[in-house]
Amino acid sequence: MQIRKQFRFEAAHVLPHHPGKCSRLHGHSYRVDVVVGGPLQSEGPAQGMILDFDEISAVVKPSVIERLDHSSLNDLLPNPTAEHIALWIWHELRGKLAGLAEVVVWETQTACAIVRASDAEAR
Numbered sequence: 159m160q161i162r163k164q165f166r167f168e169a170a171h172v173l174p175h176h177p178g179k180c181s182r183l184h185g186h187s188y189r190v191d192v193v194v195g196g197p198l199q200s201e202g203p204a205q206g207m208i209l210d211f212d213e214i215s216a217v218v219k220p221s222v223i224e225r226l227d228h229s230s231l232n233d234l235l236p237n238p239t240a241e242h243i244a245l246w247i248w249h250e251l252r253g254k255l256a257g258l259a260e261v262v263v264w265e266t267q268t269a270c271a272i273v274r275a276s277d278a279e280a281r
């Protein structure tokens with residue numbers, strides 16, 4: 159079983175290799191989905207949960223969202239495609255969030271990049 163928590167951030171980027179309009183400075187309202195899988199806890203305050211959603215926020219906000227929000231993504235990544243942003247987030251969260259199963263970066267309402275554990279470990 160899995161749980162999914164959504165986050166948002168606003169940021170600017172330039173895609174230097176893009177042949178069209180994305181090579182000009184522009185911004186997006188990004189949405190990030192963080193998916194955690196595992197068994198339901200059988201005791202304690204998170205009984206009946208995989209992980210308390212608040213615990214996901216407590217990791218993701220300082221590690222990722224507060225660093226990316228209102229930033230220029232090219233300061234962090236030379237070619238900040240949705241795919242590269244998703245991989246960067248994966249590597250930031252891996253090791254901090256047990257059971258991390260998937261990171262999704264939505265660049266627009268209809269376009270996203272997905273990293274799953276099997277993809278990420280190959281990188």
Ligand SMILES: [Zn+2]
Nearest residue numbers: 171180184186
């Ligand atoms: Zn863009």
